[in-house]
Amino acid sequence: MERRPLGRSGLEVSCLGLGTMTWSTDEAGTEDAAAQLIAFVEAGGSLVDTADVFGGGAAxxxxxHLCGTVVDRSRLHIVTKAGVRTDSTGRSRDTSRNWLLGALDASLKRLQTDYVDxxxxxVYDPDTPLEETMAALDLAWRSGxxxxxxxxNHTGWQTARAATWQAAEPARAPIVATEVEYSLLERGVEREVLPAALAMELGLLAWSPLGRGVLTGKYRYGRPADSRVNSPSWSRFVKTYLxxxxxAIVEAVATAADGLGVTPLEVALAWVRDQPGVxxxxxxxxxxxxxxxxxxxEQLFLPPEIRLALDDVSLPHVGYPEDH
Structure with a gap:
């Protein structure tokens, strides 16, 4: 699998990453996760994306558990996240020094490692001063x-402000990446976030590149009984794109897939993978x-005419001030 530099850094990650949001600690879930991780690494993948709140820490x-038992830790680039609270305080976002450093230590314990890549x-937290949040990143970075x-999930101005602040002093940890939702169904990041990332030389990690599963075409003729849209915990997540x-975008993807002799999933994923900055x-x-x-x-490269057609049918609305 192709490796790409993560922004302006020396780290090279696989062009496809493995998401873990649905991983669970029950026996069946762990076995399935093991099979996924093995298949991913055997295909040349390295980047595994998780977060402290996925499954309440289960992911x-x-x-x-799987690092060192089924796959060697050194073969993975582990990405995890912090800043979301799920306790009873009523505060949903917290990027204070106290919360972040405590969350990182808890993540390292769950991940059974002494560092994350x-x-x-x-998330962005408007209630914590930027300099405090960035200082917590600095400490985590300097400690290894x-x-x-x-x-x-930061906006364009939030991204540029944080990256500029960190770049102002050589002793600060450079911001090298931003992770946002990006697919043929969600191209809003192209208005300001993607331009900011390109200008600041950040690597973009695209989550839900298959439009929360809708771009696979599974909902073209109905709603399968075993699909996420029929799950109480996932239905709102999927219905956004139904x-x-x-x-219309899904039909265009399906038409392109028929012409190329591949699946809609492959077309949709190849489109995101090869967008500038990803x-x-x-x-x-x-x-x-x-x-x-x-x-x-990973083996599919879309012909220019198909890419342009998909660009046209999924073109996001752009108005003032972006188009001025």
């Missing part, structure tokens, strides 16, 4: 507990067989 626990701020640091505009497209899967379908897209 990190499973990944930590990339540590991201999961986080080899690289970055952002996740509208007329999304349906270092890695992070894919999640219910099982190893589904993951292998995603890994098959």
């Amino acid at each position: 990190e626990r499973v990944l930590g 990339v540590w991201l701020l999961h 507990r986080a080899r690289y640091v970055g952002l996740s 509208d007329e505009r999304s349906a 270092a890695s497209a992070v894919v999640g899967a219910r099982n190893a067989a589904q993951l292998k379908s995603s890994l098959g897209s």
Whole structure:
């Protein structure tokens, strides 16, 4: 699998990443996660994306268990995130020094490692001064507990402000990456976030590149009983893209896939993977067989005319001030 530099850093990551948001610690879940991780590494993948809140910490626990038992830790680039609270305080976002450093130590314990390759701020926190948040990243970076640091789900101005602040002093940890949702169904990041990332030379990690599963085409003719849209915990996540505009984009993807003799999943994933600035497209899967379908897209390169057609049909709305 192709390796790409993560922004302006010396770290090279696989162009496809493995998402762990649905991993669980029950026996079946752990076995399935093991099969996914083995298939991913055997295909040449290295970047594994997780977060301290995925499954209430379950995803990190499973990944930590699998490192050293089924896959050597040194073969992985582990990306985890902090900044979201799920306790009873009523505060949903917290990027204070106290919360972040405590969250990182807890993540390292669950992951059974003394460092993470990339540590991201999961969200922007308007209630904590930027300099305090960035100082926490600096400490994690200088201590070696986080080899690289970055952002996740930040707007364009938030991204540029944080990256500029860190670049102002050589002793500060450079922001090397930003992780955002990016797919043919969600191209809003192209208005300001992607330009900011390109200007600041940050690597972009694209989460949900398959439009929360909708771009696979599974909902073209109905809603399968075993699909996420029928799950109480996932239905809202998927229904966002079950509208007329999304349906038209899915049909265009399916038409392109028919012409190329591949699946809609492969077309949608190849489109994101090769967008300017994208270092890695992070894919999640219910099982190893589904993951292998995603890994098959690594060999697909879209012809320019198909890429342009998909660009046109999924063009995001751009108005003032971006188009001035």
